Amino acid sequence: MTYGFETLAIHAGQDPEARTGSVVPPIYQTSTYAQDGVGQPREGYEYSRSGNPTRDALQEVLRALEGGRRGLAFASGLAAEDTLLRTVCQPGDHVVIPDDAYGGTFRLFAKVAERWGLTWTAASIHHLDTMRNAIRPGQTKVIWVETPSNPLLGVNDIAATAALAHDAGALLVVDNTFASPYLQQPLGLGADVVVHSTTKYLGGHSDVVGGALIVSDDELGERLAYHQNAMGSVNGPFDAWLTMRGIRTLGVRMDRHCDNAERVVDYLRHHKAVSEVLYPGLPTHPGHETAAKQMKRFGGMVSFRAAGGEEAAVRICESTELFILAESLGGVESLIEHPGRMTHASAAGSPLEVPADLVRLSVGIETGDDLLADLERALG
Incomplete structure (x- = not known):
């Protein structure tokens, strides 16, 4: 059955807890899990960096709200961005970024990823020709946009930019933090990855820091999940629970x-x-x-x-x-x-x-x- 947005925000990944019937998903405040035998984790849980039921519930509601194939939760929006870049790019690759991007995103590209060997070009997200001219054939792996952008409220045509990116063999990444999935769903318009600082509208109460990636491709989701675990920038169970609490009223x-x-x-x-x-x-x-x-x-x-x-x-x-x-x-x-x-x-x-x-x-x-x-x- 197909449900509306507000119903998904309350129910996706958040069924009553099986043992007690708790309507609100529990906070699994644990670092490790008893195993049924050597190398036999119960329900697939062995260590909370690799998997935690509270975080899994959050990841499912994020996936559902953005209409994606997989959702992944992180300790912050920048942790999500860093994990994404190190998954889909390698030294020598090039990224097109907005010329009015969030300052923290710019700092990640210019002060961190650039030292790792990633190159970038800032271009206006308002004009397809400007973005097209910024692409380096064979080298550009990502076109990164915010829409609306932070802080100049620029707007990008997601569907047109997705076509441009795919023609160039690049991924389109859309930071959807300002809009939230309630107002805009980039994956349905052709984007490959949606980024959120869940600290903002998704959490909604200025009491928790977090980030998220939602993807439209299963294989990319698997790669990101591997790096999420390998790099370890996950959010804790209480942070995941607080974010879900906020999402219910989004x-x-x-x-x-x-x-x-x-x-x-x-x-x-x-x-x-x-x-x-x-x-x-x-x-x-x-x-x-x-x-x-x-x-x-x-x-x-x-x-x-x-x-x-x-x-x-x-x-x-x-x-x-x-x-x-x-x-x-x-x-x-x-x-x-x-x-x-x-x-x-x-x-x-x-x-x-x-x-x-x-x-x-x-x-x-x-x-x-x-x-x-x-x-x-x-x-x-």
């Missing part, structure tokens, strides 16, 4: 995030202290038509540029009360940050440097009127 939370974000955008675009609002839901956004085609709604992330420049942007970030000055995003509480000095500081001086007057909002699920009043105080 649909209703995302609807409220979107409702509030739309109100914030409408307010900001009329304010004299704001020179530009970046949000895929605006008809003036260059990726609006693409976002409308491949997303259910436009998300809870909003960026804007302060009319008074960098110092005005910093002052705004330090003046809110309900919007907490903090990194990360996707929690129930609203957050505000200055990307140039915070999440994207590692990209300073690179092709991925963000505008100094940029402010990023993660719009939470508080009462919308209260959020608008808080912005009014900070911008006034």
Whole structure:
């Protein structure tokens, strides 16, 4: 039987526990498992780096929500990214990355993977020709996109980019963190791998760090699972349990995030202290038509540029009360940050440097009127 998204979020991989009937999957807080005989692990579990029932439950719901063949959970989003790169690439290979990627992703490519022998080119995800020109025939193994991107809210045409990548013999990897699987499912549009920082909307409560990979190919899933175990960057059972707890309410939370974000955008675009609002839901956004085609709604992330420049942007970030000055995003509480000095500081001086007057909002699920009043105080 085919189930809807909200039903899968609550039930996929989360049947009542067999022995006691516990409705919520237990936390298997163990490092090792008794074996029935030498080399005869019970139910396939022998050591929790290699397999844990709580993590397996999380991996199944991640697979189901993204419509993939296999889901894999990690200790962080960057741990997932690193495992992916070391599975599908080798020294001498080339990757195309967005020219407005998350600062941590840029740091992984430029400061870690580059020393390992991986090369990369930053290209605009808005233009297929730009990405096509960045491809090195025979050398490019991955095209990596974020859509919407962090922090400039750029939008990529996933289906068109998938065709481009496959024509070049490369994989398309889509970081779906900003959208969440509730708003967008890249595998169904032709992507090969979906990446998540499950810390964000999937966990949803700013109380757990994690990452995930979901793939559309069984063989690639097996290879990634081997490296997940061999490299050891798995999340613990309590972290897996917390993430599942968050996933159960993902649909209703995302609807409220979107409702509030739309109100914030409408307010900001009329304010004299704001020179530009970046949000895929605006008809003036260059990726609006693409976002409308491949997303259910436009998300809870909003960026804007302060009319008074960098110092005005910093002052705004330090003046809110309900919007907490903090990194990360996707929690129930609203957050505000200055990307140039915070999440994207590692990209300073690179092709991925963000505008100094940029402010990023993660719009939470508080009462919308209260959020608008808080912005009014900070911008006034």
